Structure formats: C-alpha cells, structure tokens
Amino acid sequence: MDRDNNFPFSEDHESSDDEIGSDELLSDENLRLPESANILVRLHAVRAWLSRRHDEATIEVGEAALALQEIMQEETVESRPRRRTHQMEEAQRFQRAQKALAESQQRLSAYEEAQSVLEDCIAHANGERVLVEYYLTLEELVLQSQEKRNQTEDRSPWLDALSDVLHRIEHVGTSDEE
Numbered sequence: 001m002d003r004d005n006n007f008p009f010s011e012d013h014e015s016s017d018d019e020i021g022s023d024e025l026l027s028d029e030n031l032r033l034p035e036s037a038n039i040l041v042r043l044h045a046v047r048a049w050l051s052r053r054h055d056e057a058t059i060e061v062g063e064a065a066l067a068l069q070e071i072m073q074e075e076t077v078e079s080r081p082r083r084r085t086h087q088m089e090e091a092q093r094f095q096r097a098q099k100a101l102a103e104s105q106q107r108l109s110a111y112e113e114a115q116s117v118l119e120d121c122i123a124h125a126n127g128e129r130v131l132v133e134y135y136l137t138l139e140e141l142v143l144q145s146q147e148k149r150n151q152t153e154d155r156s157p158w159l160d161a162l163s164d165v166l167h168r169i170e171h172v173g174t175s176d177e178e
Contacts, residue, residue: 023048033172039128045172046131050115050165057108057161064101071097103157110161114138131173138166 025031026045033042071094121134142162149156 023051031172039130042172043122043130046134046169047118049168049172050111050118053161053164054108054111054115057104057111060104061101061108064097064104068094068097068101106157107161110158111165113141114162114165117141131169135166135169135173138162138169142166 022044026041026048031045031049033045071090075090075094117137118134121130121137125133142159145156145159145162149159
C-alpha cells in the first residue's frame with residue numbers, strides 16, 4: 001500500500017517543532033483580532049498573554065535572585081580589607097539587586113492576582129460580560145491601590161503590571177471599530 005494515498009497528509013505536512021502555537025500567536029503584543037472575533041478567542045488571547053507575562057515575570061524573579069545571590073557570595077569570598085568607597089559601591093550594588101528582586105516579585109504577584117481574578121470572572125460571568133467584569137474588577141483594584149498610596153510615591157511595579165493588564169484587555173477585548 002502506498003502511504004501517501006491512504007493518508008491525506010504526507011510527512012511534509014506534519015507539524016514541526018518550529019511552528020508557533022496558538023498561545024504564542026494570541027499572546028503577541030501586536031495582536032490584531034478581527035472585529036468578528038468570538039469572545040472565546042478574545043478571552044483566550046487575554047489568558048495566553050497573562051500566562052506569557054507570568055512566565056516572563058517568574059524568569060525575572062529568578063534572574064534577580066541569582067544576581068543578589070552572586071553579590072552576596074562575592075562579599076563572603078572577598079577577605080581582604082576594602083576601602084570605604086569600595087564598601088559603599090558594594091552596598092549600593094547590593095541595594096539595587098534587592099530592589100530589582102522586590103520589584104520583579106511585585107510584578108509576578110500582580111500577574112498571579114490578575115490570573116486569579118480572571119478565573120473568578122470566568123466562573124461568575126457569562127459570555128460577552130466576562131471581559132467587561134474582568135476589566136472593571138481590575139480597575140477597582142488599581143483605584144484602591146492608588147488611594148492607599150501616597151501621591152508623592154513612585155508608581156509601584158505591581159500597579160504598573162495591572163495597568164498593563166488593563167491595557168491588554170482594552171486592546172483585545174474590543175474590536176477596532178468600537
């Protein structure tokens with residue numbers, strides 16, 4: 001029997017590891033959904049983007065923790081007496097590494113919270129209303145956070161991440177014509 005005559009697809013049409021999956025396509029920052037896109041596609045695009053951002057934030061936390069660990073190991077290995085300026089530089093490097101770790105942890109926390117809120121909205125809202133409820137819930141979290149923060153403080157990485165999520169919902173949750 002001829003294999004190509006019995007199966008509609010030859011080996012040339014089998015999927016390869018180089019193909020981009022739907023989650024990767026839907027999580028693209030420049031995604032343009034057609035006006036007629038189904039709410040499930042829009043919801044999947046938000047979910048895929050959140051998942052990608054969560055994965056990126058997890059990697060960022062790991063890299064920041066590794067950098068901090070390397071600085072701490074350098075300090076313990078170095079046994080010779082250091083000059084005061086060198087000590088100050090090392091202390092500043094350590095503080096920057098600690099701050100980078102804390103900020104990346106805040107971003108990761110925001111994406112985890114956003115994922116949790118999305119799942120709650122999916123469980124409690126129907127159809128077209130899901131993304132609207134999700135947006136309004138996140139917007140309320142952002143507003144509450146802003147009220148608690150002192151107006152003179154810089155924006156927090158947590159708040160910035162949630163603002164990015166709101167922007168993503170706006171981007172894929174509605175058609176370009178609306």
